Amino acid sequence: MFAEILIDIARGIPTTILVTVTAFLIGFFVGIPLAVALRSPSAFLRLPIRGLVNIVRAVPILMWLFLLYFGVAIGAFHFNPFSAAVIVLGITTASYFAEVYRTAFDSIDHGQFEASRSLGLGRFHELVYVTFPQVLLVALPAMSTFSLTLLKDSSIPSIIGVLDISHQTTAAARSTGASLLAYSTSALYYLVLSVAVGFAARALTRSLEKKVR
């Protein structure tokens, strides 16, 4: 029976990874314009984004999931569990990364902005080629820590029916009756994945450090 449970729950691993990675990528990219807006001198741009980021961070993820999954119907259109999960976790990640990028931006030497201006780089190129790689280097430790949180938070959408590790665990616990074994196995899988994410984050940090320095 142990082998059966082990295999049943393992079927959720690809979904858990897919949800985590997709949400991370959404957060990675959407966080950039949000961070730029949070540093904007214009209050019209800064304050609404500041409010949005704070509200996203103050309200539980499951609450946002329910709102999107049960609450939003545009005509006959409904979000399916997977897209609701990816959108909510992506926006949560983006709000967090926006704060991380913002503080990292503040740590960059002013000379970098002036140098890229004097080289005739436009604002966009300055961001992409000069400042953002440096921001990333400062932000990476916080981002790696958050990616572990994100991996664990990716279990929350199992409640609305995303077929991840957590969902397969509940199913296996019900069908076999060996619930302690099932939930312990699930805990084990999350631990192994956490270790893997930790390794990946360290490898990524090292390779980026080589490039930038």
Add this chain to the structure above:
Amino acid sequence: MDLWIESLPDLFGGLIVSLQLFTVSTIVGLSVGFLLAICAMSGSAIVRAVTLVVVEIGRGIPVLVMLQLVYFGLPSAGIRLDSMPAAWVALATTTACYSSEIIRGGLESVGSDQKEASRALGLGPATTFWHIIVPQGLVVSLAPLAGFSLQMFQATSLAFALSVPELLSRAYDIGSLTFRYLEILSLAGILYAAVGLPMLMGVSYLEKRMNGTRLSRGQNKN
């Protein structure tokens, strides 16, 4: 709007349950976390190793899995808990494991010059620990602990999976009866924000204050 007025007392009752879950699990969790932090700094290598393994396992398990493990899993080992105590145990365990690392970080940040100074003043090890190390270490831990508490307040919503009648469960129940999910969930969201936003502001206030003092001094030292 009528639905909001009608269901506000019910949701408010749910918010009280959420806050109760949060308070109980935070008080128990922080106390155990403090003990774990002391064990993790113990002179005995075995105590240290066992504590670190327990803490790392506790931190690696998602809160939802922890809740389900305690409520659905433990009965097959003969331990049967009602949903509310099960939620207390699960949330307190997660809080203990996370906070122990935060508290340990704070205690270890107190410089060894403090220990030497108190030894020079003739203070015993216990007095040094409780009156010199702990007060300064906890101040350093305050901002990260507050940030973590906000996460744990939000994690009370996961007790939905155990049918604890907290805020989100009640909103969901009303939604499934009336099919007006958007309205009722928005009201629940406002209630969550009413607690979460002041907490978030408190956290950023603490972070700002800490950055101006101890933390930056510590960074300069290294």
